[in-house]
Amino acid sequence: MKLGDAGELKVLERLRERFPSGSRDVIIGIGDDAAALDINGQALLLSTDTMTEGIHFDLSLFTPYQIGYKLVSSNVSDIFAMGGRPKWSLLGMTLPPETDEAFLEAFLDGVSDGLKRYGLTLVGGDVTGSTGPLTVSLTVSGTVEGKIIRRCGASAGERVYISGPVGEASCGLEFLKRLGRSVSLELGEELHLAVEWESVEPLLKRFLLPEACDLSEHSAHITSMIDISDGLFLDLTRLCRESSVGVRLYEEKIPVTGALEAVSAFLGISPYRFITSGGEDYQQLFTSGKAFPAFAEIGEITETGMYIVRTDGSEEEIRPEGYQHFVYP
Amino acid sequence: MKLGDAGELKVLERLRERFPSGSRDVIIGIGDDAAALDINGQALLLSTDTMTEGIHFDLSLFTPYQIGYKLVSSNVSDIFAMGGRPKWSLLGMTLPPETDEAFLEAFLDGVSDGLKRYGLTLVGGDVTGSTGPLTVSLTVSGTVEGKIIRRCGASAGERVYISGPVGEASCGLEFLKRLGRSVSLELGEELHLAVEWESVEPLLKRFLLPEACDLSEHSAHITSMIDISDGLFLDLTRLCRESSVGVRLYEEKIPVTGALEAVSAFLGISPYRFITSGGEDYQQLFTSGKAFPAFAEIGEITETGMYIVRTDGSEEEIRPEGYQHFVYP
DSSP states (O other): OBHHHHOHHHHHHHHHHHOOOOOTTEEEOTTSSSEEEEETTEEEEEEEEEEEBTTTBOTTTOOHHHHHHHHHHHHHHHHHTTTOEEEEEEEEEEEOTTOBHHHHHHHHHHHHHHHHHHTOEEEEEEEEEOSSOOEEEEEEEEEOSSOOOOTTOOOTTOEEEESSOOSHHHHHHHHHHHHTSOOOGGGTOOOOOSSOHHHHHHHHHHHHSOOOOOOGGGGGGOOEEEEOSSOHHHHHHHHHHHHTOEEEEEGGGSOOOHHHHHHHHHHTOOHHHHHHHOOOOOOEEEEESSOOTTSEEEEEEESSOEEEEOTTSOEEEOOOOSOOTTTOO | OBHHHHOHHHHHHHHHHHOOOOOTTEEEOTTSSSEEEEETTEEEEEEEEEEEBTTTBOTTTOOHHHHHHHHHHHHHHHHHTTTOEEEEEEEEEEEOTTOBHHHHHHHHHHHHHHHHHHTOEEEEEEEEEOSSOOEEEEEEEEEOSSOOOOTTOOOTTOEEEESSOOSHHHHHHHHHHHHTSOOOGGGTOOOOOSSOHHHHHHHHHHHHSOOOOOOGGGGGGOOEEEEOSSOHHHHHHHHHHHHTOEEEEEGGGSOOOHHHHHHHHHHTOOHHHHHHHOOOOOOEEEEESSOOTTSEEEEEEESSOEEEEOTTSOEEEOOOOSOOTTTOO
């Protein structure tokens, strides 16, 4: 069996089987957004994520600044998903020899602005050459002052929330693919097209320069959380599996922005597809027994089974479709 | 300017300029073997290192087990170089889609044996697909109970030590290149050649299955330390630069094993070249004002200038030759 057939979830599952974390100072091991360690009574989070050319980004669609900024946001999102505060980071770069200095500087500008945005310090780096594609990774460490929020804490009867709209990033990617070139949002570039820029810009920004969402002030009332990096259905499936619960979502309750509607229509693709299966929005998906009027309540946790009630009243089973490396390369 | 002309040291230098670690809880930032953080009074080390196919290993010369084991040892070596105790790790894998399950399992066997060897727990992992070469990385975190040892602590008048012989790993690599295939040392494979296996085996082992060297019991008397990953001269140059000192080495004092002499002769290459410029031995290079009879004293720290006294009595300037990615791809 090749890994192309198995998918990265299977590889992660295998890692978890092979490396049980028996150590007493490991609060959370493999399988959540970040690991949690006990350092003299202080909870420390540790997480790492890699972005590789041809899989996570295409050099014809991203500016180097955007690669750097997104690398930081996507990693910080994992720390926020645990209720933590990101503090320190290590940058890894595997650079093809033709990488030039201007590219490197622009990439580091993006990393630098991302680090400043979240109050992170870069404390180390590893640079190596590569015969293949550009690969960048960030390891982020942070602390948790309140409760550590896990994927496995949801219970039947609780409500399901998302921190903001989903589907925008993948719609932005689809738009960008049709455009076929990068857009320098960070330099204020605007496009004049058949669809209004006011709709396109937030979607491109969501995909190219995403913002990680910090819900730590609400930690006490959140029972489980995961950041939506691989799509609503796939990440919701992960949360439900880890919590051994089911879920019922209501399509009508899922927020759809005017921008997403406009650009989806322009592209001729149903927004439902972007909302349920598109990844990289970096919103937080969380559960609580409490009402959170500031966030979109999209469903409820049940004992078993995963369903979505469509706007026409029909109930469909939720299938964990989403972006998995290897499976949809 | 392309990075191929600049070398990875320049890139690291640039990172250091751009990302000064102004945070109070950062004890050591970019530029040493590992970063050191202050977590409620507990010193925590953090380090990451990547191995990529075609740069750090060749799939025709390494078994997957060896890639996994070496990944752990080379990373643990950075923690030992700071006087620390490695405890937790995160595994990153960027896998080409044609990677098969048998390869992955053998790689994880090597990682697993390495982790057990050093008492490390794997607490997280990141798996992504790749359109290019296999790239694996490990982030290691550990604690320091005694003193944190830095590269910058050497003073004129102190003695220079190495924890064991150097040059064996690069001689092993040269032998392996001529052989043109991998050797399953972990399965007890032996070769019958014109040069005795008793000499070849330890060199191959040093290169393929290196052991990291823990000197933490001597921390109190060590003033500076660096692990020799890129060659004696290059890593010594780093230590001297960071400490703003010079050095005088004595060729006759540098240990040369019988195995290195025998295989160098067989290959027709001077052992001096392997000893001074060959990397990946993962011995520790350290300085102290105290006598350490258990280790090879190879020279002394001076005010300025870097020289080696050859066996014929002549004095040569030390040039930082060693393995740099990009420069000798």
